[in-house]
Amino acid sequence: MAERRVIPLSRPEPRGAEPGIAVQGLHLSRGGRALLRGVDLALSGTGITALLGPNGAGKSLLLRAIAGIIPPDAGEVSLAPRLLRPALVFQKPVLLRRSARANLAHALKLAGLPRAARATRIPKLLEQCDLTALADSPARKLSGGEQQRLALARALAADPALLLLDEPTASLDPKATAAIEAITLRAAGRGVKVVLVTHDRAQAERLAGDVVFLHEGRAVEHAPAPRFFANPASPEARAYLEGRLIL
Numbered sequence: 001m002a003e004r005r006v007i008p009l010s011r012p013e014p015r016g017a018e019p020g021i022a023v024q025g026l027h028l029s030r031g032g033r034a035l036l037r038g039v040d041l042a043l044s045g046t047g048i049t050a051l052l053g054p055n056g057a058g059k060s061l062l063l064r065a066i067a068g069i070i071p072p073d074a075g076e077v078s079l080a081p082r083l084l085r086p087a088l089v090f091q092k093p094v095l096l097r098r099s100a101r102a103n104l105a106h107a108l109k110l111a112g113l114p115r116a117a118r119a120t121r122i123p124k125l126l127e128q129c130d131l132t133a134l135a136d137s138p139a140r141k142l143s144g145g146e147q148q149r150l151a152l153a154r155a156l157a158a159d160p161a162l163l164l165l166d167e168p169t170a171s172l173d174p175k176a177t178a179a180i181e182a183i184t185l186r187a188a189g190r191g192v193k194v195v196l197v198t199h200d201r202a203q204a205e206r207l208a209g210d211v212v213f214l215h216e217g218r219a220v221e222h223a224p225a226p227r228f229f230a231n232p233a234s235p236e237a238r239a240y241l242e243g244r245l246i247l
Contacts, residue, residue: 020045020083020193021066021162025075028061028217035061036072037217043210045080045161048184048194050208050225052201052237054246057214059197063088063164066195079162083193086162087155091170093147095139100131100150103139104157111158121157129153129183145176152183156192163187165196169203181207201241205229213237215246 021043028036036058043049051059064070066077067088079086096103104125108118126132129149134142139150148168155163165184169177184207188194198204204211204225211228213221215236223233232238239246 018045019080021080021195022078023062023066023075023219024078026062026065026072026077027074028058028065028070028072035217036065039075039214039217039219041212041219041222043193043195043212045083045193046188046191047209048188048196048207050204050211051195051197051214052199052204052211052240053214054240055199056216058217059214060166062214062219063166063195063197067164083162085158085160086164087158087160088164089148089151089155089166089168091167093151095147095150095154097138097140099136099138100126100142100153101135103150103154107154107157113158125153125157128156128186130179143176145172145179148172148176148180149183152180156187161192163192163194165194167197167199170199177203201229213240215240 021041023039023041026036026039027034039062051062053059061070065072067086096106098106101122104122105118108121113121126135129152131146131149131153134146139147142150152168169180172180181203184194196207208225211223211225212219213228213234213236221228221232221234221237228237229241232241236246
């Protein structure tokens, strides 16, 4: 069984990089089919990393392995101490059938905050995600973009240092997408490490400092975003960015 462990503080890192996420030899199979095939990655502990690749490349599975909710068959995921207990936001928001305020109160209660601290924190989260006017609205009556902002607010409730986003804007219009991206950038600006799965090249260019390109369960390229988009090193990434089918 693979393990998920803490990166020792003494672990060597690239100069200027804060220790973050290390993925080593990650393998995952389902129904006899290999879905992740020896993924090796080293991500810094700050900034926004985009996971790009065609459908079925393994992006969402890798994100869930980093979150610790899918145990791989082999290999390990190591997290720096401050990145433990990451927050995960899915493409389709999973919310309680309660008001926006009550959703946040529940998240803060689960995080162990005392009642007084919750009362102080909730208005800040609502303001941070532009939900103050909707605080008492039932979550199920919110628009898709509003629901996703609430899902982000709930993910940020416990002040995580690692935020994992699985195509959070895939079904949203441009205005709602811009709102989600603004929240994401503000979180990263406060030092939260963000790992973002997206199919949207333009979104990755707007947000990411570095890009991991996956194909057929392998991380075939990892590079700073400007270099990746200007001059991808792998033929698979070049084909993807040119809009060609990857066979």
